[in-house]
């Protein structure tokens with residue numbers, strides 16, 4: 001588990017550093033392969049980072065942006081991660097980026113899975129950058145403790161790239177990229193803020209931890225963790 005913890009004095013300094021790093025990785029991907037694929041998390045933490053990244057000067061028209069997970073709600077909902085990305089990241093310089101949403105019009109993620117897999121199949125299998133968040137319960141993406149497909153999404157030998165997920169702590173049904181799919185990334189960042197999440201991260205680092213985040217820490221070949229109090 002080679003992970004590096006990068007500490008910042010406050011959320012603004014963290015957002016600036018993370019945006020600078022992510023933009024550099026996207027530029028390098030475009031220089032090497034002519035295109036870049038970025039997967040970001042939703043929730044409340046990424047807002048400053050999205051705002052900062054949206055101003056980075058790079059060839060955004062060559063960047064595809066997707067989510068590591070999505071809540072099964074209409075985009076008009078305040079809970080929609082697509083809405084968050086569109087309102088805070090896909091503007092300014094980044095308005096030219098191509099967004100690949102994980103929501104399709106269907107009553108449930110289970111009903112949408114074939115359409116979603118077809119959409120995901122148009123993307124390269126290797127991400128250039130994945131940015132994970134983490135909840136206070138140790139979930140990341142939609143790998144929720146007690147989730148109905150937790151074992152399946154964490155299975156490193158699993159072949160599914162996206163799966164539905166339902167869990168008491170999730171709020172609504174979700175769709176999530178699986179752990180092996182997210183690990184197939186040239187760079188992997190974790191963005192967490194606050195002492196409480198730092199304590200959860202430390203717990204996930206304990207040998208034998210069953211927190212979903214522990215599975216990521218154990219399996220990731222390299223992980224850069226960005227944290228501020």
Ligand SMILES: O=C(O)[C@H](O)[C@@H](O)[C@H](O)[C@H](O)COP(=O)(O)O
Nearest residue numbers: 041042043044045133134135141
């Ligand atoms: O849709 C989601 O909920 C996210 O992608 C999720 O995995 C998020 O990263 C954590 O829940 C942290 O969320 P907060 O930043 O709101 O604490």
